[in-house]
Structures are given as C-alpha cells and as structure tokens.
Amino acid sequence: MVYLTRRERFNAAHKLWVKDWSKKKNRQVFGKCANKNWHGHNFELFVTVKGTPDPDTGFVMDAKKLSDLIKKKVLKHLDHNNLNLDVPFIPKGMQPTTENLVLVIWQQLEPHIKNCQLHSVKLYETENIFAEYLGE
Amino acid sequence: MVYLTRRERFNAAHKLWVKDWSKKKNRQVFGKCANKNWHGHNFELFVTVKGTPDPDTGFVMDAKKLSDLIKKKVLKHLDHNNLNLDVPFIPKGMQPTTENLVLVIWQQLEPHIKNCQLHSVKLYETENIFAEYLGE
Amino acid sequence: MVYLTRRERFNAAHKLWVKDWSKKKNRQVFGKCANKNWHGHNFELFVTVKGTPDPDTGFVMDAKKLSDLIKKKVLKHLDHNNLNLDVPFIPKGMQPTTENLVLVIWQQLEPHIKNCQLHSVKLYETENIFAEYLGE
Amino acid sequence: MVYLTRRERFNAAHKLWVKDWSKKKNRQVFGKCANKNWHGHNFELFVTVKGTPDPDTGFVMDAKKLSDLIKKKVLKHLDHNNLNLDVPFIPKGMQPTTENLVLVIWQQLEPHIKNCQLHSVKLYETENIFAEYLGE
Amino acid sequence: MVYLTRRERFNAAHKLWVKDWSKKKNRQVFGKCANKNWHGHNFELFVTVKGTPDPDTGFVMDAKKLSDLIKKKVLKHLDHNNLNLDVPFIPKGMQPTTENLVLVIWQQLEPHIKNCQLHSVKLYETENIFAEYLGE
Amino acid sequence: MVYLTRRERFNAAHKLWVKDWSKKKNRQVFGKCANKNWHGHNFELFVTVKGTPDPDTGFVMDAKKLSDLIKKKVLKHLDHNNLNLDVPFIPKGMQPTTENLVLVIWQQLEPHIKNCQLHSVKLYETENIFAEYLGE
Numbered sequence: 001m002v003y004l005t006r007r008e009r010f011n012a013a014h015k016l017w018v019k020d021w022s023k024k025k026n027r028q029v030f031g032k033c034a035n036k037n038w039h040g041h042n043f044e045l046f047v048t049v050k051g052t053p054d055p056d057t058g059f060v061m062d063a064k065k066l067s068d069l070i071k072k073k074v075l076k077h078l079d080h081n082n083l084n085l086d087v088p089f090i091p092k093g094m095q096p097t098t099e100n101l102v103l104v105i106w107q108q109l110e111p112h113i114k115n116c117q118l119h120s121v122k123l124y125e126t127e128n129i130f131a132e133y134l135g136e
Numbered sequence: 137m138v139y140l141t142r143r144e145r146f147n148a149a150h151k152l153w154v155k156d157w158s159k160k161k162n163r164q165v166f167g168k169c170a171n172k173n174w175h176g177h178n179f180e181l182f183v184t185v186k187g188t189p190d191p192d193t194g195f196v197m198d199a200k201k202l203s204d205l206i207k208k209k210v211l212k213h214l215d216h217n218n219l220n221l222d223v224p225f226i227p228k229g230m231q232p233t234t235e236n237l238v239l240v241i242w243q244q245l246e247p248h249i250k251n252c253q254l255h256s257v258k259l260y261e262t263e264n265i266f267a268e269y270l271g272e
Numbered sequence: 273m274v275y276l277t278r279r280e281r282f283n284a285a286h287k288l289w290v291k292d293w294s295k296k297k298n299r300q301v302f303g304k305c306a307n308k309n310w311h312g313h314n315f316e317l318f319v320t321v322k323g324t325p326d327p328d329t330g331f332v333m334d335a336k337k338l339s340d341l342i343k344k345k346v347l348k349h350l351d352h353n354n355l356n357l358d359v360p361f362i363p364k365g366m367q368p369t370t371e372n373l374v375l376v377i378w379q380q381l382e383p384h385i386k387n388c389q390l391h392s393v394k395l396y397e398t399e400n401i402f403a404e405y406l407g408e
Numbered sequence: 409m410v411y412l413t414r415r416e417r418f419n420a421a422h423k424l425w426v427k428d429w430s431k432k433k434n435r436q437v438f439g440k441c442a443n444k445n446w447h448g449h450n451f452e453l454f455v456t457v458k459g460t461p462d463p464d465t466g467f468v469m470d471a472k473k474l475s476d477l478i479k480k481k482v483l484k485h486l487d488h489n490n491l492n493l494d495v496p497f498i499p500k501g502m503q504p505t506t507e508n509l510v511l512v513i514w515q516q517l518e519p520h521i522k523n524c525q526l527h528s529v530k531l532y533e534t535e536n537i538f539a540e541y542l543g544e
Numbered sequence: 545m546v547y548l549t550r551r552e553r554f555n556a557a558h559k560l561w562v563k564d565w566s567k568k569k570n571r572q573v574f575g576k577c578a579n580k581n582w583h584g585h586n587f588e589l590f591v592t593v594k595g596t597p598d599p600d601t602g603f604v605m606d607a608k609k610l611s612d613l614i615k616k617k618v619l620k621h622l623d624h625n626n627l628n629l630d631v632p633f634i635p636k637g638m639q640p641t642t643e644n645l646v647l648v649i650w651q652q653l654e655p656h657i658k659n660c661q662l663h664s665v666k667l668y669e670t671e672n673i674f675a676e677y678l679g680e
Numbered sequence: 681m682v683y684l685t686r687r688e689r690f691n692a693a694h695k696l697w698v699k700d701w702s703k704k705k706n707r708q709v710f711g712k713c714a715n716k717n718w719h720g721h722n723f724e725l726f727v728t729v730k731g732t733p734d735p736d737t738g739f740v741m742d743a744k745k746l747s748d749l750i751k752k753k754v755l756k757h758l759d760h761n762n763l764n765l766d767v768p769f770i771p772k773g774m775q776p777t778t779e780n781l782v783l784v785i786w787q788q789l790e791p792h793i794k795n796c797q798l799h800s801v802k803l804y805e806t807e808n809i810f811a812e813y814l815g816e
Contacts, residue, residue: 001541001542001544002507002510002511002539002540002541003539003540003541003542004506004507004537004538004539005537005538005539005540006536006537007535007536007537008536009262009263011175011176011177011262012175012176013149013173013174013175013176014176016329016330018328018329021328029329029334030329031336032215032216033216035216035217035218035222037149037217037218037221037222038149038174038176038218039147039148039149039176039215039216039217039218040147040148040149040150040174040175040176040177041147041176041177041178042177042178042262042263053505053507053508053511056426056429056503057424057426057437057438057503057505058424058502058503058504058505058507058508059503059505059507060507060539062437063536063537064439067536079168079175080168080169080171080175081171081173081175082171082173082174082175085173086171086173094330095328095329095330095331096330097325097329097330097331098276099274099276099325099330099331099332100325100330102274103274103325126145126147126178127145127178127279128278128279128280128335128339129276129277129278129279129335130276130277131274131275131276131277131332132274132275132277133273133274133275134273134275136273137813137814137816138779138782138783138811138812138813139811139812139813139814140778140779140809140810140811141809141810141811141812142808142809143807143808143809144808152601152602154600154601157600165601165606166601167608189777189779189780189783192698192701192775193696193698193709193710193775193777194696194774194775194776194777194779194780195775195777195779196779196811198709199808199809200711203808230602231600231601231602231603232602233597233601233602233603234548235546235548235597235602235603235604236597236602238546239546239597263551264550264551264552264607264611265548265549265550265551265607266548266549267546267547267548267549267604268546268547268549269545269546269547270545270547272545281806281807283719283720283721283806284719284720285693285717285718285719285720286720288465288466290464290465293464301465301470302465303472304759304760305760307760307761307762307766309693309761309762309765309766310693310718310720310762311691311692311693311720311759311760311761311762312691312692312693312694312718312719312720312721313691313720313721313722314721314722314806314807351712351719352712352713352715352719353715353717353719354715354717354718354719357717358715358717366466367464367465367466367467368466369461369465369466369467370412371410371412371461371466371467371468372461372466374410375410375461398689398691398722399415399689399722400414400415400416400471400475401412401413401414401415401471402412402413403410403411403412403413403468404410404411404413405409405410405411406409406411408409417670417671419583419584419585419670420583420584421557421581421582421583421584422584440623440624441624443624443625443626443630445557445625445626445629445630446557446582446584446626447555447556447557447584447623447624447625447626448555448556448557448558448582448583448584448585449555449584449585449586450585450586450670450671487576487583488576488577488579488583489579489581489583490579490581490582490583493581494579494581534553534555534586535553535586560737560738562736562737565736573737573742574737575744638738639736639737639738639739640738641733641737641738641739642684643682643684643733643738643739643740644733644738646682647682647733671687672686672687672688672743672747673684673685673686673687673743674684674685675682675683675684675685675740676682676683676685677681677682677683678681678683680681
C-alpha cells in the first residue's frame with residue numbers, strides 16, 4: 001500500500017455567518033470572519049489516494065489524471081468563486097469552514113476514484129490552519 | 137544603509153471589474169477574476185525600511201513598531217474585508233490589483249516612517265504573483 | 273471525525289547536556305548541540321485536534337481558541353525563554369529534545385481540550401528535523 | 409511512542425518508459441515524462457522512525473546518525489545520478505516513479521534501523537506530488 | 545514604476561562538462577555535477593517586468609499573458625527536457641548553469657515584452673542556489 | 681553582470697540588552713528579546729555575489745566554494761553558539777540584531793571574494809523579519 005498525494009490550489013471568497021443568530025452573536029463567535037462583504041483565501045488542497053503501484057507504470061494512480069479529476073469535480077466549482085453562494089455541493093446553511101469543506105470535497109471525489117482508494121482530503125485555509133478528513 | 141523587512145499577512149476578497157465595460161469585455165480581460173460574487177486571497181505583505189542601525193539598540197527601526205504601524209494603517213482596513221467595497225484608501229474605480237495595492241499601501245505608510253526611510257512595499261497575491269513598489 | 277490543525281511558533285534557546293557525563297562524552301553524543309553558551313531555534317508547533325464539526329459553526333474547535341490555549345499553556349513558558357532553565361513543565365534533567373518537547377507539550381494541552389480530542393503534537397526544530405506525539 | 413522525522417534532499421534525472429510498449433503508447437501514458445533525453449527533479453525525502461526517547465539523551469534516534477544512514481544507504485546512490493541507469497537497488501524495468509522509489513528506499517533503510525522502528529518513507533517529486541510508504 | 549513578478553516552474557536534466565577537459569579536470573571543477581548520466585532539478589523561475597499600472601485594468605502587464613509568454617518562449621523548450629541536448633536557444637558548449645540560464649532566458653523573453661519592460665530573470669536551481677540577471 | 685546567491689543556515693542563541701540601561705528600560709525597548717536566559721533562532725543567510733559567468737565553467741563563482749567560504753568565515757563562529765558571548769567578530773556591546781549581523785558578516789566575507797564582487801548579505805531571523813546589507 002503506497003499513498004500518493006496531489007496538491008492543488010484555489011482562491012475563493014467566503015464568510016462565516018449563522019442566519020438565525022443575531023449580528024452580535026455572529027460577531028462573538030466568528031469575529032472578523034463574519035465581516036459583511038466577505039473575505040477570502042488562497043486554499044491549498046492535498047488529496048491522497050492509496051493502492052498498489054501498477055507493475056508496468058509504477059503508478060498508484062496517474063497524478064495527472066488525479067489532478068484533472070480534482071479540477072473537474074472540485075476546483076471548477078470552488079476556484080474564484082464564493083463558497084457561501086456559488087457552490088452546488090455545499091448545502092445551504094452549511095458554514096464554509098475548512099472542516100466542512102474537507103467533508104464535501106471528499107464526497108465530490110470519492111465516487112470517482114477507481115482502482116485505488118481515496119485516503120485523505122486535507123485543506124489549508126492559511127499557513128496556520130488546516131483540516132483533514134480520512135473518510136470516517 | 138541597512139534594509140529591514142517585516143512580513144505581514146491579510147486575507148481579503150476582491151474582484152476585477154471595470155464598470156464602463158460590457159460583461160463580455162470584463163470577462164475577456166479579467167477572466168475568472170471578474171466572477172460576480174468575489175474571490176479572495178491570503179495576501180503576504182513585505183514592508184522594507186532602510187537606515188543606519190542605532191548604535192545602542194542595533195535597530196534601523198523597531199520591527200515590533202513597524203508591525204504595529206502596518207497593522208494600524210494598512211491591515212486594519214484590508215484584513216477580512218472586501219478590497220472593492222470596504223477600504224477608505226482605495227479610490228472608487230481603482231482596480232484592486234496587486235500593482236495598485238502596493239501603490240496605495242506605500243501612501244498609507246510613507247508619512248509615518250520616522251528616523252529611517254520606506255524603501256519597498258511588496259505584496260504576494262498568490263505563490264506565483266507578486267508586485268513591488270519602490271516609491272518612484 | 274475531522275482533524276483540525278493550528279500552527280504556532282516560538283523562539284527559544286537550549287542545549288543538550290547530561291550532567292552526570294564527562295565533557296568528552298557529552299561532546300561525543302551531542303556534538304555542537306552541547307556547546308556551553310546555548311544555541312537556539314525557531315520552533316514551529318502544529319497542534320491537531322479531532323472531532324465532529326458543530327452543525328451551526330462548522331468548527332471542530334474554534335481555531336482562535338485553540339491558538340489562545342496554546343499561547344497560554346505552552347508558548348507563554350517557551351517563547352523567548354531557555355528550555356533548560358526557564359520552563360516549569362520541563363522536569364529538571366530532561367533533555368529539551370524535540371522528542372521530549374512534544375511529550376510535555378501534549379501534557380500541557382490535553383487536559384484543556386474540551387468537546388473534541390487532542391490528536392497530535394508535532395514540533396519542527398529545523399526545516400530538517402521534527403518530532404510528533406499522538407498520545408500513546 | 410514518539411515519531412522523529414529527518415528531511416534529506418537529492419537531485420536526480422529519470423524518465424518513465426516501458427520498453428515493451430510502442431513510442432506512441434509510452435507518450436499516451438507518460439506524456440512528457442517519457443521524453444527521450446531525461447528530465448529531473450529536486451527530490452525531498454522525509455524518513456520517520458518511531459520509538460521511546462532514551463531517558464538520558466532524549467533521542468528516539470540520533471538525528472545526525474539517521475542522516476548519515478540515509479546518506480550512506482540511499483543518497484549516495486541517488487544523488488546526482490540517473491534513476492533509470494545508475495542505482496543498484498532499483499530493479500531493471502521498474503519505473504522510477506515516486507511510488508516505487510519509496511518502496512525501494514524503505515528496503516534500503518529498514519534493516520539498518522536499530523533500537524527503534526522505521527515508520528514512514530515520504531518522497532516529494534515536486535511541490536505538487538509526493539508518495540509515502542508505511543511498510544505495509 | 546511598479547514591478548510585477550510571475551513564478552513558473554520546470555523540471556529538467558543537465559550536467560556540467562567541458563568537452564576539451566580531461567575527465568579528471570571535469571571532476572575536480574564540477575564534482576558530482578559532472579556525473580555521466582545526468583541529474584536534474586525542479587527549477588523555479590521568477591520573471592519581473594516593470595511599468596505603470598494601466599488606469600483601467602490596474603495591470604502593469606496581464607499576469608496570465610506573462611505566464612503564457614514564458615510558457616511559449618521558455619518552458620516549452622526547457623520543461624521535461626535535457627538542458628545540454630534539447631534546447632535550441634542554449635548554444636552548444638555553453639554550460640547550463642543557473643548563471644548562463646538566466647542570460648539565455650532573458651534573451652528569449654526580452655523582445656516580446658510590450659508596453660512595459662523586462663526587469664529581472666531569476667532562477668532557483670535548488671532551495672540553496674539561485675541566479676539573477678537584470679539585463680546589464 | 682549576473683548575481684549568484686547561496687543560502688546557508690545557522691542556529692544560535694542571543695539576547696538584546698544594553699548594559700548601561702536599567703532593567704526596566706531594556707524591557708521597554710527590547711520586550712521579551714531582553715529575557716535573561718537567552719532565546720534563539722534558526723537564522724537563514726543569503727549571500728549574493730555578482731560578476732560575469734566564466735566562459736568555460738558558466739560560473740560567476742563556484743557555489744560550492746562560496747558555501748565553503750561562508751562556513752569557514754561565518755558559520756564556524758555563529759552556528760550553535762551564543763551571539764552575545766562567543767563570536768570574535770561581533771564587537772563587545774554591539775547588539776546582535778539582524779541589522780548589525782549583516783554588517784559584520786559582510787566584513788567577514790568581503791575580503792575573501794575573488795574574481796567577482798560581494799553584492800548582498802541578507803539574513804532572516806524569523807519568517808517575518810530579515811535584514812539586508814549591500815555594502816554601502
């Protein structure tokens with residue numbers, strides 16, 4: 001079992017805001033992440049698959065195809081978009097935190113990984129904060 | 137003459153859009169940077185001052201005070217805000233590109249640098265793109 | 273189960289020296305790390321907690337609160353201090369190696385993590401050496 | 409159980425090419441990685457061992473000795489060499505992909521790790537692609 | 545005058561070898577960089593142009609077009625190729641050192657920079673070595 | 681004229697403290713950098729030389745020889761030492777700030793650079809603070 005990881009990047013806007021809460025409570029819980037007119041990040045995404053290297057190619061999975069898959073299923077929707085408004089696979093009302101994003105990105109990718117398994121989705125929001133989901 | 141640089145970071149949303157242009161022309165020129173609902177970046181800012189180290193302290197400028205100044209005059213307005221909507225020192229209609237941002241950040245800082253000189257304002261928008269202004 | 277990681281940094285002095293050993297043996301085992309007048313590092317600390325994102329906030333834990341906790345329980349004692357002399361939670365005679373530091377940092381943090389679990393404490397001493405402890 | 413990691417680097421040439429395949433099929437599968445006259449990378453290698461810190465030294469393993477071992481058993485053969493032509497421990501016909509490289513590097517190191525255990529061999533081929541092997 | 549920089553990357557093989565020298569002298573001067581079967585690097589290229597931001601777009605130059613130009617005039621020839629054998633714009637017998645590479649990359653780009661000026665070509669061969677050329 | 685840069689690293693302890701000042705004034709000016717028992721850093725040093733690439737070797741200066749020179753004249757004295765106590769070329773009473781360090785490192789190196797010129801000495805104290813000296 002070898003683990004292969006591909007890094008991708010996307011730039012997106014978001015804010016953290018619970019509709020049913022007062023402005024004051026949103027401010028208390030989310031601080032400046034609740035600012036009205038959005039802020040944004042350079043997100044760094046690490047997707048790891050695991051499997052046995054093919055005896056001919058030496059590939060667990062073709063890293064180029066993994067990249068294409070991430071672009072098609074994930075980045076196309078997230079890159080240069082607004083995570084609260086524009087993304088079909090982020091349910092309405094779900095906060096676009098890194099923790100929630102790794103969950104929905106996993107769901108976007110997992111059905112399309114063939115001949116090996118999705119192992120991890122890791123997402124950096126800043127150089128100081130990242131979240132990871134291992135599927136369970 | 138010694139050059140001292142301080143790095144700061146801020147996270148902001150923006151888009152590139154010329155009001156007087158058609159949607160089509162905006163798309164042609166700015167691509168996905170013109171997307172309607174904003175996107176954003178982790179901006180990295182490098183501010184360099186130059187001068188002679190003080191004989192007692194060995195400081196060209198106290199790096200902590202330089203940091204405080206950048207926070208007060210620049211980051212307070214940019215961090216977790218929308219560069220098109222929220223920033224008093226970005227003129228209406230000025231595109232918030234990295235090139236324009238280094239110019240307005242220079243203007244925010246320059247009058248407040250005492251006992252040494254502002255030398256450079258450099259701003260990374262992504263790991264692949266940055267702009268620098270040297271005051272002339 | 274989602275894993276959330278927060279990076280923090282501290283700058284500290286230390287040396288490696290076993291009191292009961294001769295100068296020669298200390299030199300043999302620790303090399304220049306045994307130099308008399310200390311040396312130091314920019315330590316990079318990664319603390320990972322795991323849990324289920326809160327349905328309202330999308331947080332496993334508020335990253336700001338995790339940062340505050342690390343600052344209060346760990347960095348306050350380590351940052352700009354001497355790891356051999358100044359830190360109440362490093363037992364006398366324990367070598368301040370990265371391996372031992374992750375153990376004592378774990379003990380400082382673990383009792384204070386509420387509503388989720390401490391998963392990992394990872395510490396970089398240089399860009400080439402780091403240690404990690406997972407609690408068992 | 410504490411995990412200690414050492415980073416090392418090597419620069420090598422390689423290409424991906426299956427002898428029994430046509431030029432066209434090699435091109436289809438490997439793209440520009442099949443270019444005739446080789447290309448190369450700055451590989452970054454992370455070797456992790458696990459064990460209990462020694463009560464005297466605080467070391468799971470002396471990081472300097474781990475570095476020496478990696479240099480002697482791995483880098484001596486890989487650094488500034490051609491991974492398809494020059495490396496005794498890469499079997500003829502095995503593609504020098506990152507996935508296969510972590511497997512053979514593991515085999516080079518594992519028998520020589522004493523008093524603690526080899527836990528992981530991780531190899532970056534570029535900033536966007538890396539593979540890891542955990543021994544099973 | 546604002547400076548805009550674009551980072552690009554390419555992976556290539558090379559070796560350093562003077563034909564008219566003995567094997568021994570090549571070894572003395574170039575060390576393992578003279579190894580017969582090539583080695584390689586992940587090269588990081590920083591291209592800087594300077595000019596006045598356009599009043600409408602805020603661009604000194606469209607960073608996407610700068611990237612396209614670098615890809616077309618430089619990376620197409622260098623990426624996944626052999627710098628000693630495959631590159632039309634590296635004269636036969638010129639050593640493919642970082643110092644020489646920045647010179648020939650400058651010559652490839654300079655005639656095609658319109659409406660602003662090429663300011664700098666900087667090239668990292670490893671994290672420890674880079675060269676820069678400013679056109680004079 | 682091509683600029684060639686070599687990165688080196690050293691780990692050292694220091695503190696900032698003016699003997700003739702009260703404890704209170706030292707604390708006011710230097711904050712936690714004045715802590716009694718020292719702190720330390722992973723310093724990153726970038727030394728740049730400039731010249732014309734040799735027609736045979738393509739070198740402005742052999743980067744290996746530049747590295748050896750930096751190790752012999754600078755790192756031997758700074759690495760794993762105390763910048764306030766152990767370094768012959770730091771005058772007594774000179775604060776070991778990054779600003780002062782680039783000055784004394786320049787003086788250590790400049791007389792030994794042959795056939796090309798020393799252009800810059802740049803020193804990172806942390807990821808957020810660095811100083812540079814250009815010789816004038």
